Amino acid sequence: QNVRIMRVANTAAVNDPQQCFVTAGQSPRLNFYKSGGVDVEYVNMSSMTQALQSLRAGHVEFGPAVPGILLPAMAKDPSLDLVSVYKWLPRNANTIVVKPGSPIKTAADLAGKRIGVRSQGDAGVVITKTMLAELGLKDDKCEYIAIGDGAPAGAAIDNERVDAMVAFDTATARIELVGTKLRYVPLTPKFAQLGSGWMCVPRKMLKDERKNLVALFRGIAKSTIFSNANLDAGIDLHWSVYPESKPKGRTEEEARKELAFILKDRKNSWMRRPDDPDQRMGASSLAEWKANIEMAAESSKNPKLAEELGDPNRLFSNELIDEINAFDKQAIVEMAKSFKG
Amino acid sequence: MTTATMMNAESAPQPDIRKPSAAVSTATPQRPRRANPLASTRVQSILLLFTLLGSWEAAVRVFKLPRHLVPPVSDIAVALWRGLATGPMAKDGFWYHGGVTLAEILLGFVIGSGIGLAIGIIVSQMPKVEALVEPYVAALQSVPKVAVAPIIVVWLGFGISSKVVIICLLTFFPVLVTSIAGFKAVDPDRIDLLRSLSATPWQIFRKAKFPSALPYVFAGLNMAAAFSVVGAVVGEFVGAQAGLGVLILQMEAQADTGGSFAVCVVLSVIGIALTSMLRRVQRRVLHWMPADASQRTVNA
Amino acid sequence: MTTATMMNAESAPQPDIRKPSAAVSTATPQRPRRANPLASTRVQSILLLFTLLGSWEAAVRVFKLPRHLVPPVSDIAVALWRGLATGPMAKDGFWYHGGVTLAEILLGFVIGSGIGLAIGIIVSQMPKVEALVEPYVAALQSVPKVAVAPIIVVWLGFGISSKVVIICLLTFFPVLVTSIAGFKAVDPDRIDLLRSLSATPWQIFRKAKFPSALPYVFAGLNMAAAFSVVGAVVGEFVGAQAGLGVLILQMEAQADTGGSFAVCVVLSVIGIALTSMLRRVQRRVLHWMPADASQRTVNA
Amino acid sequence: MNTTLLEPSPARSAAGKSDYIRIEGLSKNFGAGNDGVLALKQIDCTIQQGSFVTIVGPSGCGKSTLLRILAGLLDYNVGNVMLDGQPIHGTRRDVGVVFQSSILLPWRTILDNVMLPAEVLGIDRKQARERAMQLLQMVRLEGFEHKLPRQLSGGMQQRASIARALLHDPKILLMDEPFGALDAMTRERMNIELQRIWMESGKTVVLITHSIPEAVFLGDKVFVMSPRPGTLERVLPIDLPRPRTMEVMSHPTFAAATASIRERFSHAASFD
Amino acid sequence: MNTTLLEPSPARSAAGKSDYIRIEGLSKNFGAGNDGVLALKQIDCTIQQGSFVTIVGPSGCGKSTLLRILAGLLDYNVGNVMLDGQPIHGTRRDVGVVFQSSILLPWRTILDNVMLPAEVLGIDRKQARERAMQLLQMVRLEGFEHKLPRQLSGGMQQRASIARALLHDPKILLMDEPFGALDAMTRERMNIELQRIWMESGKTVVLITHSIPEAVFLGDKVFVMSPRPGTLERVLPIDLPRPRTMEVMSHPTFAAATASIRERFSHAASFD
Numbered sequence A: 001q002n003v004r005i006m007r008v009a010n011t012a013a014v015n016d017p018q019q020c021f022v023t024a025g026q027s028p029r030l031n032f033y034k035s036g037g038v039d040v041e042y043v044n045m046s047s048m049t050q051a052l053q054s055l056r057a058g059h060v061e062f063g064p065a066v067p068g069i070l071l072p073a074m075a076k077d078p079s080l081d082l083v084s085v086y087k088w089l090p091r092n093a094n095t096i097v098v099k100p101g102s103p104i105k106t107a108a109d110l111a112g113k114r115i116g117v118r119s120q121g122d123a124g125v126v127i128t129k130t131m132l133a134e135l136g137l138k139d140d141k142c143e144y145i146a147i148g149d150g151a152p153a154g155a156a157i158d159n160e161r162v163d164a165m166v167a168f169d170t171a172t173a174r175i176e177l178v179g180t181k182l183r184y185v186p187l188t189p190k191f192a193q194l195g196s197g198w199m200c201v202p203r204k205m206l207k208d209e210r211k212n213l214v215a216l217f218r219g220i221a222k223s224t225i226f227s228n229a230n231l232d233a234g235i236d237l238h239w240s241v242y243p244e245s246k247p248k249g250r251t252e253e254e255a256r257k258e259l260a261f262i263l264k265d266r267k268n269s270w271m272r273r274p275d276d277p278d279q280r281m282g283a284s285s286l287a288e289w290k291a292n293i294e295m296a297a298e299s300s301k302n303p304k305l306a307e308e309l310g311d312p313n314r315l316f317s318n319e320l321i322d323e324i325n326a327f328d329k330q331a332i333v334e335m336a337k338s339f340k341g
Numbered sequence B, C: 001m002t003t004a005t006m007m008n009a010e011s012a013p014q015p016d017i018r019k020p021s022a023a024v025s026t027a028t029p030q031r032p033r034r035a036n037p038l039a040s041t042r043v044q045s046i047l048l049l050f051t052l053l054g055s056w057e058a059a060v061r062v063f064k065l066p067r068h069l070v071p072p073v074s075d076i077a078v079a080l081w082r083g084l085a086t087g088p089m090a091k092d093g094f095w096y097h098g099g100v101t102l103a104e105i106l107l108g109f110v111i112g113s114g115i116g117l118a119i120g121i122i123v124s125q126m127p128k129v130e131a132l133v134e135p136y137v138a139a140l141q142s143v144p145k146v147a148v149a150p151i152i153v154v155w156l157g158f159g160i161s162s163k164v165v166i167i168c169l170l171t172f173f174p175v176l177v178t179s180i181a182g183f184k185a186v187d188p189d190r191i192d193l194l195r196s197l198s199a200t201p202w203q204i205f206r207k208a209k210f211p212s213a214l215p216y217v218f219a220g221l222n223m224a225a226a227f228s229v230v231g232a233v234v235g236e237f238v239g240a241q242a243g244l245g246v247l248i249l250q251m252e253a254q255a256d257t258g259g260s261f262a263v264c265v266v267l268s269v270i271g272i273a274l275t276s277m278l279r280r281v282q283r284r285v286l287h288w289m290p291a292d293a294s295q296r297t298v299n300a
Numbered sequence D, E: 001m002n003t004t005l006l007e008p009s010p011a012r013s014a015a016g017k018s019d020y021i022r023i024e025g026l027s028k029n030f031g032a033g034n035d036g037v038l039a040l041k042q043i044d045c046t047i048q049q050g051s052f053v054t055i056v057g058p059s060g061c062g063k064s065t066l067l068r069i070l071a072g073l074l075d076y077n078v079g080n081v082m083l084d085g086q087p088i089h090g091t092r093r094d095v096g097v098v099f100q101s102s103i104l105l106p107w108r109t110i111l112d113n114v115m116l117p118a119e120v121l122g123i124d125r126k127q128a129r130e131r132a133m134q135l136l137q138m139v140r141l142e143g144f145e146h147k148l149p150r151q152l153s154g155g156m157q158q159r160a161s162i163a164r165a166l167l168h169d170p171k172i173l174l175m176d177e178p179f180g181a182l183d184a185m186t187r188e189r190m191n192i193e194l195q196r197i198w199m200e201s202g203k204t205v206v207l208i209t210h211s212i213p214e215a216v217f218l219g220d221k222v223f224v225m226s227p228r229p230g231t232l233e234r235v236l237p238i239d240l241p242r243p244r245t246m247e248v249m250s251h252p253t254f255a256a257a258t259a260s261i262r263e264r265f266s267h268a269a270s271f272d
């Protein structure tokens, strides 16, 4: 049986149990991907920009799209022709974290501060700019410092080398995992309503490999539902596929407890909002993309961004969504609930 | 006194006949030889090691330093053990990642220094080309190659090939530069000796120039060996799916500092192995040189 | 024939009196000297450069290569210009970041190689300590120091100090190792000469050992200079607020590959400046050595 | 090529008196124009086949330069240098050169160094090896065949280089201070040995030396050169019977010859 | 310390006949136990103040070892070595040593090299400098004061090292083959110069040489040593008038002495 390996740009740089929302289905016990003739391979890299360049260069088949970075890049370079075909984080998974005793209480307090980001090419920079722009603080004067992941980032926050960190929940979770105490600062209201993550593919691939893409994203949708229904099982399956992400310093029990605690709330970012009229996994909407363009225009200080990008409909596509969703979600939930480790 | 005795005085092997006084000088005052002074130094040396490691461990425990900042020695040892006690394809083990890194290092080293040597030979046989190219070699070798590592990863992707090219870039220059210097330093008398025998250019190259330049070439190779480890680690830091550099990042992300120290130990072992292999080859090839002739390497 | 003429034959300066034949050898067949062969090579060399840069530019334009993968030369030039045409404190300019990187390099180089030299001197004056320490120096210098860069950044933060320490680590070992080797290689005859004059140990050190070891020390310093640039870049890659390494990452993040090439150019200039400064010092201090005595350095 | 060369060859008696090497108006300038160094100026001389010529002169007078021209290693600007009626341009296979420094290849054993000419000239290996062993014995290096050059003293190295120059049995032997690194006693022995080889083989030998007694002891003729620009100041024929032994040194002709040469290098003359 | 040492000193006539240096039953072993090398064996001899002793012997017989012991650079195991009634242990300030290789410090100019003893011994700089210039003139290196050692030939370097050994006007001069790198003609000149210095200053000189004529020419006594383990085989007094000139070489006493020594180094004797 020929399996098409679909490589994904992993901008988290390392493998992480929260990826179980994608990776659980890779386990032979679930076999969500191979049954459709595809499989996922993570390619680790350190920034979103590297991901875009890798997509263009063909080093990966699909990758995460953060509108704040993707849209200005596409405007600047017409040859970067990517289509967002699957919305993988329907809720906003971006986070602002500070030390528990920090004077920073709201996003507005970030202005002029030293903001920790994972790397210079990370989304944290544009996310911060986007939120400050929403608050009317256009000239933010913030200093962005690359503090990396996990322990180094935790140490930087702990030792007050940065005043706050802005990153995806996956990244901030890993900081908590290594034992650093963090306080979460609420996102700005308008931004908080937006989804935060899409998966994009080169337009050419959407044409050429439609069948494989459907199988791929169906596998992701199934994995997400499965892990959401039984997080413990999801984590176990992830660890069985990626043993290197299993923490070595402490026992498995401790690690699982910590993870379960951290992901208790966060796991919902992967699921549709209950009040969302479109409950199809991965579906996008034009309104949402218009908002994305507007925010990207503000954060990148380019009022002509919408013009340069042209028709917003070319930025995303729902054409695979119905096929992706053509499976029995309830069956997956049942399967997860009855899953024995 | 017979002729025979006189001849003996000559044929008795001496360390360096031409300079007998060199051997004498440090023998004053004569120290009484101990049973095995070397062994005793070694024992002391090992004792020192254990004392150092012991006090490290004790310091970490007594002062309750956070493990993810200063790992106790025992953490490193455990991580080392766990990493080694894995199957060759286990993605959380040292064998798999170490194998990838080693493959990158060996490929990059061989290709990079091979090309460096080849171009060095070609260029230095053509004085005109050499004069033309030399300023650019000098300028290019000053470009910090690690700075272009991210660009190379973008060009060539996250697999082994981008690391191999980074290592090639790093190893190419030291070998090129030293081999050009080596061919330049060939004693012209040696060339004249062969010319006086009506030797062909190829004979002159084979019998005089190439062997004369070899000590320089090896100096370059030693440097290249050290650089190749650096190149692999930096390349993997910048973007890779596997390799010890990736493992370091992964462990750092899990605050497993003991683990990343353990990976450093593995990297050192690879570095030491490479260097000592090279040194063995060098000792065989340059067997005619005095042993102490600057067998030094430094890893970055 | 007078005595005077005979003396002239002697006192006429010759390149190397002891080996007059060395100078002769390559003079066959005698080439007709051109007006200024050096200048002509230089002109050719520069022509070659422009040809290469021109065809690079042309290739990018003709084949419509994407600029963020292969930036045209003009992009690099523009980025270079833009980066240089900034105020000294502008956070998007080369002066600010270059200044930070240069400060790191100079501090790290001076401190690291200073400590390396000092310990090298102390250790090599005490043969017992040297024997004790030597295996650890050999093992530690094989640890790829860039691999521990992330840990050092965790310890010391994202400011200049962590980079200085990384550079110190990188520069310490080459200087230590070469200076130990240098003191070991001191011709014992020279020590005997001073002993025969009843010189004190301090006189022996000052007048014989130290100057004898200097060529080795400079070999180490040259290597250290190259390493210090590498250390700064890697340290800034791993985590920093400012510096040319940060600038490279930022530009990469903006897909401004031309810009990051321009930063590489700036880094090269710093490397070349450092090396040539060191070489000037070396030439002055080691003025007594033949000029060609291996003035080679390689940047990683 | 005759490889059993320790045997006498028939050359000596018959062709003895012909002008084998003929140098006419030879000048040699290093570098061009005014900043050049005139090393040799207007040298005229002939060397007969099978004869033994020694050259003395102050340091830097151009002795080595002259020898290198004869070896074909150096081009000349003005004048003619003929060997056996042919102008010398480039090296020849029937010339053996002993250089001022011994120039042994440090990575080869002594035997392999001596065998070098055989490899380059394509002489049969086995025969060459046999001959190399004979020559090493002659220069008293038996037992050192498999040592490396650096394991030998300077004098021993120089003797090895003499063996090497003889390996391919060259008709012409050019020697640039071959005995400089030898101590006085060994030097005397080597002089006698060289005389023997020359007498037995009928080679034409040109030998440079700093030692006036050596020049007189060995030479049929002594060429005395002046300081730079080197001219051939005098050709002194030495009329002493062959084979000469150390006793010849007390011969009045010997004393007269050395005194006459030494006179030119009067006093401050040849401090190096 | 008397720094105007080119002037004659009063030492010679009076103390001439005392046993200045006395060596009794001296043996020297390098290394320990059975694997050691016995370099010197049972040396007994005396050297009178102000006398000139030359030492000859085959290579490796322990000549340098003996000299190093006299210089206080090397300890000895068995026997006594007395200087002026005191056992020698450690170096002395009134000894000058010329080493077998010239050992010039390559980073110092020739003048600074010659001045080295003044720096170490704390002699007044200006006076020392004057004296250094005189000495350099004596060894015919005037004009080369500010050159570096590598710009000089081997022979010139050796002459500089002789000047250095004389700078602090040592009472005892120990010379290990000081003229090895000189060409024959310069060597003869230096012999005469050394004889003059010695006669004028009344120093005690011990000189090692490979050249039998040189040993006989210079020495009041010639010590002839046997191969390893080095024993003092013979002490040959040379009864030739002073100052000796080159003509002495044709003196029958000279011939007899050299012949007698050469006989011991018969034939294969001293190839190096």
Ligand SMILES: Nc1ncnc2c1ncn2[C@@H]1O[C@H](COP(=O)(O)OP(=O)(O)OP(=O)(O)O)[C@@H](O)[C@H]1O
Pocket (backbone or CB within 6 Å): C014, C015, C020, C021, C023, C024, C025, C027, D030, D031, D037, D038, D039, D057, D058, D059, D060, D061, D062, D063, D064, D065, D066, D100, D228
């Ligand atoms: N390639 C060269 N370029 C310029 N000058 C040269 C060259 N080769 C030799 N000379 C000069 O030519 C002169 C003669 O040199 P040569 O080596 O022939 O002297 P020599 O008589 O052999 O001296 P020695 O006795 O010291 O060996 C010297 O003044 C030397 O400086």
Ligand SMILES: Nc1ncnc2c1ncn2[C@@H]1O[C@H](COP(=O)(O)OP(=O)(O)OP(=O)(O)O)[C@@H](O)[C@H]1O
Pocket (backbone or CB within 6 Å): B014, B020, B021, B023, B024, B025, B027, E030, E031, E037, E038, E039, E057, E058, E059, E060, E061, E062, E063, E064, E065, E066, E100, E228
């Ligand atoms: N430090 C040492 N350790 C062991 N053996 C030594 C040492 N120094 C000298 N020897 C040996 O002692 C012997 C005498 O050496 P020495 O240098 O005194 O000889 P020499 O007569 O001066 O020889 P040459 O004429 O070659 O200078 C030699 O066999 C030498 O190998």
Ligand SMILES: [Mg+2]
Pocket (backbone or CB within 6 Å): C020, D063, D064, D065, D100, D176
């Ligand atoms: Mg010469």
Ligand SMILES: [Mg+2]
Pocket (backbone or CB within 6 Å): B020, E063, E064, E065, E100, E176
């Ligand atoms: Mg000796």
